[in-house]
Amino acid sequence: MTAQDRPLRRAEIRRERESLILKAAEKVFAEAGFGGATMQLIADMAGLPKANLHYYFATKEDLYRQVVRNIFEIWLHAADSMDGAAGPAEGIGAYIDAKMEISRRHPFGSKVWASEVMHGAPVIQDYLETTLRDWTEGRAQVIQRWIDAGLMAPCDPKHLLYMLWATTQHYADFGHQIETLNGGKPLSDKQWKAAKDGVKAIVLRGIGVL
Amino acid sequence: MTAQDRPLRRAEIRRERESLILKAAEKVFAEAGFGGATMQLIADMAGLPKANLHYYFATKEDLYRQVVRNIFEIWLHAADSMDGAAGPAEGIGAYIDAKMEISRRHPFGSKVWASEVMHGAPVIQDYLETTLRDWTEGRAQVIQRWIDAGLMAPCDPKHLLYMLWATTQHYADFGHQIETLNGGKPLSDKQWKAAKDGVKAIVLRGIGVL
DNA sequence: CTTCAACCTGACCATACGGTCAGGATTGGA
DNA sequence: TCCAATCCTGACCGTATGGTCAGGTTGAAG
Numbered sequence: 480m481t482a483q484d485r486p487l488r489r490a491e492i493r494r495e496r497e498s499l500i501l502k503a504a505e506k507v508f509a510e511a512g513f514g515g516a517t518m519q520l521i522a523d524m525a526g527l528p529k530a531n532l533h534y535y536f537a538t539k540e541d542l543y544r545q546v547v548r549n550i551f552e553i554w555l556h557a558a559d560s561m562d563g564a565a566g567p568a569e570g571i572g573a574y575i576d577a578k579m580e581i582s583r584r585h586p587f588g589s590k591v592w593a594s595e596v597m598h599g600a601p602v603i604q605d606y607l608e609t610t611l612r613d614w615t616e617g618r619a620q621v622i623q624r625w626i627d628a629g630l631m632a633p634c635d636p637k638h639l640l641y642m643l644w645a646t647t648q649h650y651a652d653f654g655h656q657i658e659t660l661n662g663g664k665p666l667s668d669k670q671w672k673a674a675k676d677g678v679k680a681i682v683l684r685g686i687g688v689l
Numbered sequence: 690m691t692a693q694d695r696p697l698r699r700a701e702i703r704r705e706r707e708s709l710i711l712k713a714a715e716k717v718f719a720e721a722g723f724g725g726a727t728m729q730l731i732a733d734m735a736g737l738p739k740a741n742l743h744y745y746f747a748t749k750e751d752l753y754r755q756v757v758r759n760i761f762e763i764w765l766h767a768a769d770s771m772d773g774a775a776g777p778a779e780g781i782g783a784y785i786d787a788k789m790e791i792s793r794r795h796p797f798g799s800k801v802w803a804s805e806v807m808h809g810a811p812v813i814q815d816y817l818e819t820t821l822r823d824w825t826e827g828r829a830q831v832i833q834r835w836i837d838a839g840l841m842a843p844c845d846p847k848h849l850l851y852m853l854w855a856t857t858q859h860y861a862d863f864g865h866q867i868e869t870l871n872g873g874k875p876l877s878d879k880q881w882k883a884a885k886d887g888v889k890a891i892v893l894r895g896i897g898v899l
Numbered sequence: 900c901t902t903c904a905a906c907c908t909g910a911c912c913a914t915a916c917g918g919t920c921a922g923g924a925t926t927g928g929a
Numbered sequence: 930t931c932c933a934a935t936c937c938t939g940a941c942c943g944t945a946t947g948g949t950c951a952g953g954t955t956g957a958a959g
Binding site (some may be wrong): 509510511512513515516563590593594596598599600604606607608611612615632634635637638639641642644645646648649650651653655657659660663672676678679680681682683684685686687 | 693719721723725866869888892896
């Protein structure tokens, strides 16, 4: 017991605290933007003294950077759904499913990401130019191959990707607007399914695979 | 001359200054967010002393409110393209064209709007609940009528509208990301046309009118 | 038990921000 | 020409914010 727990105790506390702070930060950054967010607000949200945040994250920008990186990771992992798919119907369908699920489960993260990009990507510009660019080129090639093989209607793969990003992330980023237009109530399970199916139906039919 | 110019002079100056300030504010709010924007930055951008801004707009929030309202107006006017259309191909096609044009010509405005909604629409919530809701209901009915008349494939009109908003506004809100993935260069005239045509092709085929 | 590093935090500081205001300049009607 | 209204702004103020730090607490290795 002691022999196994003790060595982990310190590391655990650190991981837990960091995670707690990051979660609170994600929410506050999403709701107030980087400029509108304050360390005090994040501290209150996390139930910790402000000075404690500065113990784990030197500056507000460091904390923000970490939040953005985490989201980027989740974002990229959604790509796995697209890999190893037999064709566009399966691959793109699964990708839409995955991204809609992310919009539902990580709405704050999606907003932070949107905000970061809208402001000119001051902290993740290098990621855009390396990781994201490579990822995009790769997927575009996959789509192009599907087109060449006659598995789907011809289109510019990049614009198709933009469309997928836009439509799926819209449900997170503009969730408040959608909620308002839904009578002030969040989308129910059924409505989320309808949204997902609706997006898939139009996109898949739009690229000629339905 | 004097009789006609003089009475306008004062009003003209006022209109020009207000417009100048609003334009600068739109850009700064778009690039820094409400919280990150400062009156000093806006003043510098407009080439005016900070105190002058406060002469025309009592508070930062007043200025912001005006910026958001202006964008909302432009946004709603795009709806005119959809009105009086014979069918979905014409109506929705024209609406996409109009919204893509707005994304190109008013990228700052689009970002401010996105930011406002993402942060829970603190200053235009009432507009969302009245004007936007009415507008949306109206258009949804038009689309439903097209569906009932067999002019397009069945779908939830609201989700179709969300898709149109998402895809078109994405080119403004995520313009920086698109630019980065375009080799760091803004979309050319040809690329904008390609984007517009690409979106229209997928959406129109997606609702079965191509 | 001792020791040391990691962890924690109340109190504090310099700065930058939104906003104010007194007083000056300009305009235009009488 | 005079005067009142409008326009303009440098200097100023209170506050809130990001960040610091000295000094205390806790955990665990020896």
